[in-house]
Amino acid sequence: METTLGQNLGDTHHDHGPASGIGRWLFTTNHKDIGTLYLWFSLLMFLTGGTMALLIRAELFQPGLQLVQPEFFNQMTTMHGLIMVFGAVMPAFVGLANWLVPMMIGAPDMALPRMNNWSFWILPFAFAMMISTLFMEGGAPNFGWTFYAPLSTTYAPPSVTFFIFAVHMMGISSIMGAINVIATILNLRAPGMTMMKLPLFVWSWLITAFLLIAVMPVLAGVVTMMLMDIHFGTSFFNAAGGGDPVLFQHVFWFFGHPEVYIMILPAFGIISEIIPTFARKRLFGYASMVYAIASIAILSFLVWAHHMFTVGLPLAGELFFMFATMLIAVPTGVKVFNWVATMFRGSLTFETPMLFALAFVVLFTIGGFSGLMLAIAPADFQYHDTYFVVAHFHYVLVPGAIFSIMAATYFWLPKWTGHMINERMGKIHFWLSFVGVNITFFPMHFVGLAGMPRRIPDYALQFADFNSVASVGAFIFGFSQLLFLYNVIACIRGGARATDRVWEGAHGLEWTLPSPAPYHSFSQPPVVK
Amino acid sequence: MTKRIWLLPWIGFLVSLPAAAAWQVNLSPGHTAIARDIHDLHMIIFWVCVAIGVVVFGVMFWSILHHRKSKGAEAHHFHENTVVEILWTLIPFGILIAMAVPATATLIRMYDSTEADLDVQITGYQWKWRYQYLGQDIDYFSVLSTPREQINNEEEKGEHYLLEVDNPLVLPAGKKVRFLLTSNDVIHSWWVPSFAVKKDAIPGFVNEAWVIPEEPGIYRGQCTELCGKDHGFMPVVVEVKPQEEFDQWLADAKAAAAEQAASAEQEWTLEQLMQRGEQVYNTSCAACHQASGQGVPGAFPALAGSPITTGDIDAHIDIVLHGKAGTAMQAFGSQLNAVDLAAVITFERNAWGNDTGDSVSPQQIAERNQ
Numbered sequence: 001m002e003t004t005l006g007q008n009l010g011d012t013h014h015d016h017g018p019a020s021g022i023g024r025w026l027f028t029t030n031h032k033d034i035g036t037l038y039l040w041f042s043l044l045m046f047l048t049g050g051t052m053a054l055l056i057r058a059e060l061f062q063p064g065l066q067l068v069q070p071e072f073f074n075q076m077t078t079m080h081g082l083i084m085v086f087g088a089v090m091p092a093f094v095g096l097a098n099w100l101v102p103m104m105i106g107a108p109d110m111a112l113p114r115m116n117n118w119s120f121w122i123l124p125f126a127f128a129m130m131i132s133t134l135f136m137e138g139g140a141p142n143f144g145w146t147f148y149a150p151l152s153t154t155y156a157p158p159s160v161t162f163f164i165f166a167v168h169m170m171g172i173s174s175i176m177g178a179i180n181v182i183a184t185i186l187n188l189r190a191p192g193m194t195m196m197k198l199p200l201f202v203w204s205w206l207i208t209a210f211l212l213i214a215v216m217p218v219l220a221g222v223v224t225m226m227l228m229d230i231h232f233g234t235s236f237f238n239a240a241g242g243g244d245p246v247l248f249q250h251v252f253w254f255f256g257h258p259e260v261y262i263m264i265l266p267a268f269g270i271i272s273e274i275i276p277t278f279a280r281k282r283l284f285g286y287a288s289m290v291y292a293i294a295s296i297a298i299l300s301f302l303v304w305a306h307h308m309f310t311v312g313l314p315l316a317g318e319l320f321f322m323f324a325t326m327l328i329a330v331p332t333g334v335k336v337f338n339w340v341a342t343m344f345r346g347s348l349t350f351e352t353p354m355l356f357a358l359a360f361v362v363l364f365t366i367g368g369f370s371g372l373m374l375a376i377a378p379a380d381f382q383y384h385d386t387y388f389v390v391a392h393f394h395y396v397l398v399p400g401a402i403f404s405i406m407a408a409t410y411f412w413l414p415k416w417t418g419h420m421i422n423e424r425m426g427k428i429h430f431w432l433s434f435v436g437v438n439i440t441f442f443p444m445h446f447v448g449l450a451g452m453p454r455r456i457p458d459y460a461l462q463f464a465d466f467n468s469v470a471s472v473g474a475f476i477f478g479f480s481q482l483l484f485l486y487n488v489i490a491c492i493r494g495g496a497r498a499t500d501r502v503w504e505g506a507h508g509l510e511w512t513l514p515s516p517a518p519y520h521s522f523s524q525p526p527v528v529k
Numbered sequence: 530m531t532k533r534i535w536l537l538p539w540i541g542f543l544v545s546l547p548a549a550a551a552w553q554v555n556l557s558p559g560h561t562a563i564a565r566d567i568h569d570l571h572m573i574i575f576w577v578c579v580a581i582g583v584v585v586f587g588v589m590f591w592s593i594l595h596h597r598k599s600k601g602a603e604a605h606h607f608h609e610n611t612v613v614e615i616l617w618t619l620i621p622f623g624i625l626i627a628m629a630v631p632a633t634a635t636l637i638r639m640y641d642s643t644e645a646d647l648d649v650q651i652t653g654y655q656w657k658w659r660y661q662y663l664g665q666d667i668d669y670f671s672v673l674s675t676p677r678e679q680i681n682n683e684e685e686k687g688e689h690y691l692l693e694v695d696n697p698l699v700l701p702a703g704k705k706v707r708f709l710l711t712s713n714d715v716i717h718s719w720w721v722p723s724f725a726v727k728k729d730a731i732p733g734f735v736n737e738a739w740v741i742p743e744e745p746g747i748y749r750g751q752c753t754e755l756c757g758k759d760h761g762f763m764p765v766v767v768e769v770k771p772q773e774e775f776d777q778w779l780a781d782a783k784a785a786a787a788e789q790a791a792s793a794e795q796e797w798t799l800e801q802l803m804q805r806g807e808q809v810y811n812t813s814c815a816a817c818h819q820a821s822g823q824g825v826p827g828a829f830p831a832l833a834g835s836p837i838t839t840g841d842i843d844a845h846i847d848i849v850l851h852g853k854a855g856t857a858m859q860a861f862g863s864q865l866n867a868v869d870l871a872a873v874i875t876f877e878r879n880a881w882g883n884d885t886g887d888s889v890s891p892q893q894i895a896e897r898n899q
């Protein structure tokens with residue numbers, strides 16, 4: 001069926017291409033254009049947040065205060081976290097969903113194209129506003145990306161109000177994006193594309209979208225309560241007025257824990273597409289993969305207080321959250337076992353996307369191990385709020401979420417641009433990133449266990465050695481990302497012609513379209529057998 | 530040969546590594562029974578993870594080495610196996626239950642803070658700790674004592690850089706001490722790794738934790754909850770003494786408190802007040818208002834030339850005594866004694882070119898602090 005479809009469309013349906021000039025990008029309702037906007041925006045935010053991380057690591061290269069003062073250091077850790085979570089990782093996944101979901105399910109576009117345009121264009125304004133707080137009197141938000149009250153309310157700089165407004169805008173954008181993904185997947189599937197035939201990337205995004213719709217309003221709620229406390233005399237989180245600072249943490253983490261799965265489930269989907277392709281073998285345990293993602297999503301609502309083991313929860317609460325958290329290891333384990341079983345007795349090749357996917361499996365699993373350690377509540381009293389936690393979540397987010405996004409980019413870029421990537425450059429980028437990421441984050445386990453708290457601009461002398469190692473790694477990792485930028489631009493501008501299938505072992509509807517994919521994906525539904 | 534010259538600094542760096550200070554990579558076992566239990570749990574779960582990692586990564590690397598296309602490997606076509614899938618769901622589940630049992634037991638013991646021999650209330654302030662020995666009339670603050678010059682790299686850093694304070698918490702060895710933790714402003718967290726005690730100090734809440742310190746010695750930790758600008762500069766230092774020495778310390782501390790109270794009655798000259806005021810200012814106020822009196826724009830007001838420090842004395846005394854609700858300015862009336870308050874206010878009115886010539890007496894403070 002599929003291979004000839006793309007060419008035929010050009011004749012039977014007048015295939016109007018993109019508008020010209022800046023208007024194409026401002027007014028576009030095309031899923032590919034919007035996907036492109038999201039991805040470039042995310043890359044810009046990644047480099048911005050990364051620059052802040054390098055400033056942090058430069059200050060931490062040696063004990064003593066060298067480059068920045070503590071108040072600015074706190075603004076950097078806060079902005080780095082917020083930008084990476086809300087500006088880099090989440091928009092990148094939405095961008096990938098935009099590009100891929102219609103092509104994977106055999107649809108012409110997203111279900112709600114105008115809303116799609118709006119949900120993207122809110123973001124640059126939200127982040128412009130948030131970043132502008134750096135130039136305000138009193139400085140940018142300085143209370144950490146978790147913005148615990150009352151540090152973020154009674155004791156916050158005046159710019160907190162802009163931060164709250166920016167978070168509201170990001171939330172609206174995410175919710176609209178999620179509604180769009182759900183509407184598209186549920187309504188626009190090609191005939192024969194039953195739910196249990198959906199590619200795993202689509203499944204993982206469907207579940208992620210429900211998580212987003214469930215928790216973004218909670219985030220909006222908690223920042224609104226802050227706003228009320230700051231400007232309208234309420235005392236939700238103000239103990240002096242009878243409020244409860246711990247309530248803030250419960251509400252925040254009820255959003256925050258599902259949020260971390262929002263940042264990893266689409267990664268699971270991506271890896272589940274890439275590994276079978278380069279193992280030339282079907283994904284092992286497709287159905288159990290779907291159930292595992294669904295159970296992780298459900299459990300993610302029951303574990304929020306494992307971020308709060310030291311706030312003084314009652315014993316029963318500690319035990320409940322410890323057990324529930326340990327339970328998440330089971331479906332997560334299933335996923336890793338399935339990926340390994342997919343590789344087992346396959347016929348493996350190691351193109352750049354596969355290298356990133358393999359690194360994902362190993363390093364994400366290491367992040368999962370430290371997560372399992374953190375779940376053990378008594379031990380968490382020693383780990384909590386130390387660099388051990390910093391190491392843990394950077395392992396799941398950098399070689400986890402970010403590597404998956406890079407793997408996806410290298411994997412689908414030939415389909416998007418019609419050019420193959422430069423494998424040599426891709427591999428150099430991979431190896432530098434792989435080495436850099438480990439030099440940066442592995443020593444953080446050590447300093448954390450040795451007793452170094454997180455979010456401090458200066459530290460005791462016994463932490464000095466590993467901190468300088470981590471800083472060297474951070475600069476290697478950071479500057480290697482310029483290669484990524486180079487590789488992407490080079491692939492857009494030229495390179496060997498990509499075939500429709502691109503990769504020998506590729507399966508799925510997107511590979512039946514021509515490369516580069518036509519402006520409108522499937523104007524007539526393909527038939528899925 | 531010359532091309533390799535760039536390697537030299539790297540070789541130097543690598544050679545110097547083993548010689549450099551501590552490359553501690555693991556949790557230390559600690560100095561209490563609970564800390565050792567936690568350390569054991571940590572090691573068990575660590576080895577469990579290593580074992581699972583060896584199996585999973587083993588299979589993965591085996592496939593990477595042997596099932597590669599370049600070696601002529603053909604893909605097999607299995608893609609599910611119910612038995613295997615059930616097994617690798619159930620086995621991890623079993624391991625987790627085996628882990629949960631000792632973890633639960635340890636947690637239950639950690640939560641048993643009954644039958645304490647001594648109660649100490651610990652209050653977090655931006656950026657210092659207050660220790661109050663309940664029923665003992667002992668009440669003091671503990672502030673970082675590392676000199677600014679070391680932090681700013683103008684002096685060589687001492688052995689306990691950033692982990693040293695003026696007045697450590699003093700505890701008797703072998704006794705069960707219960708901590709009651711709370712906060713005066715934002716959330717802090719009181720952590721001593723050797724005791725495995727970490728508990729958040731939260732405004733409006735009183736949290737409990739406890740320790741039976743085993744051996745006399747000095748134990749160091751830090752605040753672990755981001756609490757604003759100087760979060761990295763509020764260490765915890767605990768000095769554990771044998772019982773007799775502890776009793777002696779207790780008696781001395783009470784005597785010193787009585788002496789302090791008496792000094793409020795005596796006459797203080799402007800010069801004496803200025804001298805003492807400068808010390809008080811540097812420990813209690815400079816973190817926010819800065820040693821220069823210039824403050825931090827947008828966060829902490831300048832005191833040099835401010836209408837309050839150069840204007841009405843009573844308004845000045847009032848803000849220092851009662852603080853300003855809803856801001857970081859604390860009520861120092863309940864933190865400092867009358868002499869220190871008089872001294873610091875006098876200092877502020879005459880330093881940095883304020884030159885009002887005013888002198889505030891401890892008696893004046895006591896009157897307004899009714």
Ligand SMILES: [Cu+2]
Pocket residue numbers: 653656716717718752753754755756760763
């Ligand atoms: Cu603190």
